[in-house]
Amino acid sequence: MGMHVVMGAMIQCTFGVAPSTLVVLPTNCCISSTPAANIMDHKPIVNIPPFGMCNSPSNPMVAAATAAALGVLTPMPCIPVTTAPWVPGAPTVLLGNMPVLNDSSMCMCNWGGVIKPSVPGQFTEMVP
Numbered sequence: 001m002g003m004h005v006v007m008g009a010m011i012q013c014t015f016g017v018a019p020s021t022l023v024v025l026p027t028n029c030c031i032s033s034t035p036a037a038n039i040m041d042h043k044p045i046v047n048i049p050p051f052g053m054c055n056s057p058s059n060p061m062v063a064a065a066t067a068a069a070l071g072v073l074t075p076m077p078c079i080p081v082t083t084a085p086w087v088p089g090a091p092t093v094l095l096g097n098m099p100v101l102n103d104s105s106m107c108m109c110n111w112g113g114v115i116k117p118s119v120p121g122q123f124t125e126m127v128p
Contacts, residue, residue: 004100004101005022005037005100006035007022007035008022009119010119012116012118013051013078013080014113015112017053017075020048020049022037036100038089039087040096041086042107044080048082048115050080053077054075054076054077054078056112085098085107086106087107089101090102101117
């Protein structure tokens with residue numbers, strides 16, 4: 001049994017310094033009057049707001065700042081680059097013809113960060 005992830009769920013990136021909140025546009029169907037997320041709700045800023053500062057050496061801004069600081073890792077503002085859908089989603093439950101987001105789903109940032117729901121039980125509904 002998993003949980004649906006809905007608007008307002010806390011999400012965290014492995015390279016981000018702060019949690020963020022998933023944004024689901026009200027065009028999606030609702031669960032208990034709250035817009036539910038599917039695997040296509042991965043758009044940077046629109047669905048996935050920044051996680052404060054980024055610590056990924058793969059992020060060009062972090063790499064440049066770190067080089068300028070003579071190799072001392074220097075975090076820079078997070079701007080998520082999430083070009084691929086969440087995986088795997090819940091294949092047995094569709095929303096807008098796409099699998100719904102569940103608490104085991106992950107979204108990859110191009111800079112190497114893994115984004116996951118961090119407080120799945122607080123803002124979700126049970127999936128049978």
